[in-house]
Amino acid sequence: xxxxxxxxxxxxxxxxxxxxxxxxxxxxxxxxxxxxxxxxxxxxxxxxxxxxxxxxxxxxxxxxxxxxxxxxxxxxxxxxxxxxxxxxxxxxxxxxxxxxxxxxxxxxxxxxxxxxxxxxxxxxxxxxxxxxxxxxxxxxxxxxxxxxxxxxxxxxxxxxxxxxxxxxxxxxxxxxxxxxxxxxxxxxxxxxxxxxxxxxxxxxxxxxxxxxxxxxxxxxxxxxxxxxxxxxxxxxxxxxxxxxxxxxxxxxxxxxxxxxxxxxxxxxxxxxxxxxxxxxxxxxxxxxxxxxxxxxxxxxxxxxxxxxxxxxxxxxxxxxxxxxxxxxxx
Amino acid sequence: xxxxxxxxxxxxxxxxxxxxxxxxxxxxxxxxxxxxxxxxxxxxxxxxxxxxxxxxxxxxxxxxxxxxxxxxxxxxxxxxxxxxxxxxxxxxxxxxxxxxxxxxxxxxxxxxxxxxxxxxxxxxxxxxxxxxxxxxxxxxxxxxxxxxxxxxxxxxxxxxxxxxxxxxxxxxxxxxxxxxxxxxxxxxxxxxxxxxxxxxxxxxxxxxxxxxxxxxxxxxxxxxxxxxxxxxxxxxxxxxxxxxxxxxxxxxxxxxxxxxxxxxxxxxxxxxxxxxxxxxxxxxxxxxxxxxxxxxxxxxxxxxxxxxxxxxxxxxxxxxxxxxxxxxxx
Numbered sequence: 160x161x162x163x164x165x166x167x168x169x170x171x172x173x174x175x176x177x178x179x180x181x182x183x184x185x186x187x188x189x190x191x192x193x194x195x196x197x198x199x200x201x202x203x204x205x206x207x208x209x210x211x212x213x214x215x216x217x218x219x220x221x222x223x224x225x226x227x228x229x230x231x232x233x234x235x236x237x238x239x240x241x242x243x244x245x246x247x248x249x250x251x252x253x254x255x256x257x258x259x260x261x262x263x264x265x266x267x268x269x270x271x272x273x274x275x276x277x278x279x280x281x282x283x284x285x286x287x288x289x290x291x292x293x294x295x296x297x298x299x300x301x302x303x304x305x306x307x308x309x310x311x312x313x314x315x316x317x318x319x320x321x322x323x324x325x326x327x328x329x330x331x332x333x334x335x336x337x338x339x340x341x342x343x344x345x346x347x348x349x350x351x352x353x354x355x356x357x358x359x360x361x362x363x364x365x366x367x368x369x370x371x372x373x374x375x376x377x378x379x380x381x382x383x384x385x386x387x388x389x390x391x392x393x394x395x396x397x398x399x400x401x402x403x404x405x406x407x408x409x410x411x412x413x414x415x416x417x418x419x420x421x422x423x424x425x426x427x428x429x430x431x432x433x434x435x436x437x438x439x440x441x442x443x444x445x446x447x448x449x450x451x452x453x454x455x456x457x458x459x460x461x462x463x464x465x466x467x468x469x470x471x472x473x474x475x476x477x478x479x480x481x482x483x484x485x486x487x488x489x
Numbered sequence: 490x491x492x493x494x495x496x497x498x499x500x501x502x503x504x505x506x507x508x509x510x511x512x513x514x515x516x517x518x519x520x521x522x523x524x525x526x527x528x529x530x531x532x533x534x535x536x537x538x539x540x541x542x543x544x545x546x547x548x549x550x551x552x553x554x555x556x557x558x559x560x561x562x563x564x565x566x567x568x569x570x571x572x573x574x575x576x577x578x579x580x581x582x583x584x585x586x587x588x589x590x591x592x593x594x595x596x597x598x599x600x601x602x603x604x605x606x607x608x609x610x611x612x613x614x615x616x617x618x619x620x621x622x623x624x625x626x627x628x629x630x631x632x633x634x635x636x637x638x639x640x641x642x643x644x645x646x647x648x649x650x651x652x653x654x655x656x657x658x659x660x661x662x663x664x665x666x667x668x669x670x671x672x673x674x675x676x677x678x679x680x681x682x683x684x685x686x687x688x689x690x691x692x693x694x695x696x697x698x699x700x701x702x703x704x705x706x707x708x709x710x711x712x713x714x715x716x717x718x719x720x721x722x723x724x725x726x727x728x729x730x731x732x733x734x735x736x737x738x739x740x741x742x743x744x745x746x747x748x749x750x751x752x753x754x755x756x757x758x759x760x761x762x763x764x765x766x767x768x769x770x771x772x773x774x775x776x777x778x779x780x781x782x783x784x785x786x787x788x789x790x791x792x793x794x795x796x797x798x799x800x801x802x803x804x805x806x807x808x809x810x811x812x813x814x815x816x817x818x819x
Contacts, residue, residue, distance in 0.1 A: 370697025
């Protein structure tokens with residue numbers, strides 16, 4: 160974090176009495192862990208911190224201390240908003256009320272390359288593997304000593320977003336911060352057990368059904384999750400789709416994996432995963448979404464069939480373009 | 490490593506001109522990575538190091554520099570043997586020739602609790618998550634600077650044995666050494682990609698079919714892989730079944746996962762996985778197989794149907810017994 164940015168962030172925090180921290184829609188371990196840790200650090204400084212998320216906290220993160228206080232309906236006045244891990248203001252869902260918050264400064268803390276810098280102050284570090292690593296740094300700048308609870312929340316964020324140190328974004332810095340968080344009392348074993356090694360039986364059943372739709376063409380592999388499959392399996396949240404996409408991307412023969420999830424109101428959520436060297440953030444962005452080079456997503460209107468045709472055509476074009484760039488590149 | 494042990498090891502290495510390093514039967518990433526790294530370090534000291542393994546190096550480790558020189562038939566005279574990651578001399582297979590090696594000192598370097606101390610000098614550190622961590626320490630004691638190739642081999646060992654930092658053996662020390670190896674030039678991304686993230690598309694297709702047979706009763710979950718499924722998917726080896734059993738055991742609702750694989754000649758291979766606290770080694774043993782408390786297997790004669798009935802009945806009895814022992818235990 161450069162000095163001017165740090166000073167701007169510290170000043171806004173110092174001036175605020177009551178601060179609203181906001182996680183994103185369809186929350187993951189990184190935004191929830193970052194929210195909880197920063198909330199605790201701000202309280203240690205004597206601030207009133209209210210933690211909000213537009214959607215419920217998914218079950219795998221229920222072991223995190225303080226998650227039960229995350230609200231979907233924050234009330235009262237705030238002198239500062241801090242969004243965590245959101246690349247776009249729409250990711251804040253209905254927590255962000257434009258009229259009420261028009262004159263409230265917003266600090267945008269995020270690690271997504273596709274962040275559109277929607278804040279009053281924007282700290283976007285796309286070299287960080289997780290927002291949790293940035294919050295770790297910020298808590299240090301705030302001069303708050305890490306306690307084991309904060310460390311647990313941050314390490315959960317880091318482990319979730321790197322799928323347990325498996326993404327290419329995992330750097331020496333990521334590993335060093337993970338080690339520091341363990342030294343501060345976070346149990347990697349507990350996090351692995353809660354976040355990586357366990358999933359509901361319903362999700363396994365859903366994968367089974369979804370894998371029966373498996374198809375591939377060239378080096379693209381895809382599967383579909385219909386509303387009916389979700390109902391039969393009893394799976395509500397969208398974690399299952401992300402895990403399935405990562406699993407599909409593990410195929411030797413694939414460079415890109417796509418999972419199409421049918422949603423209510425004639426919408427389709429599309430999750431992309433890719434191997435290092437193939438970028439799926441641009442395609443998600445082009446379709447109105449966002450994300451990282453190796454993991455991105457978007458939501459489309461229309462049927463599964465229409466989404467599949469549109470996405471596969473766009474993907475063919477994007478992959479051909481990337482191959483061209485690699486061949487003729489510098 | 491305590492000082493007397495270190496001195497004994499360094500003395501044996503200093504006195505030897507030609508040294509045979511031995512990996513174990515059914516080699517894994519830890520013994521192969523440890524072998525390659527220590528071999529390079531010994532050569533840097535001017536020693537002749539011959540690297541041997543009783544079985545071929547598995548495909549996922551073919552990216553490691555120097556693996557092609559690992560021999561199944563070491564010839565000539567040696568002044569020192571070093572076994573890496575073997576708990577018992579039988580694990581050295583036919584590389585260990587009792588008559589020829591009777592008067593040659595053997596350094597036994599291993600991290601398995603069950604090591605039977607078969608060496609002239611035994612360095613067994615069951616706090617290490619991998620033998621690679623011990624070799625990292627030894628290379629430091631030898632005063633050889635780590636080069637990127639050694640670091641790559643050692644980090645591969647560490648990542649393999651911890652399944653990418655996911656085992657409960659992963660400590661602050663493990664993480665610290667992993668970070669140092671990355672600083673020395675090892676690419677965690679390359680290792681993850683080669684060792685953890687990739688499987689053949691055929692295996693993914695087979696999982697899809699097998700998951701359609703998913704059933705559960707109480708806290709036991711199982712699936713079947715028929716010969717026909719294998720043929721349709723084009724999967725020969727049995728790796729797919731082990732991976733599937735581990736995946737099934739990740740169900741929140743399950744304590745034990747079983748995969749029944751139909752084999753030629755009216756045989757069924759049965760793979761068991763369990764959560765910590767539930768032991769599936771005894772049941773496999775009772776049915777003529779063996780293994781570890783959390784991963785075991787056996788082969789039965791008869792049909793899939795017969796195997797399923799026999800195994801599930803035996804499992805019900807064994808689990809009831811274990812529950813009884815836990816309730817009435819010390």
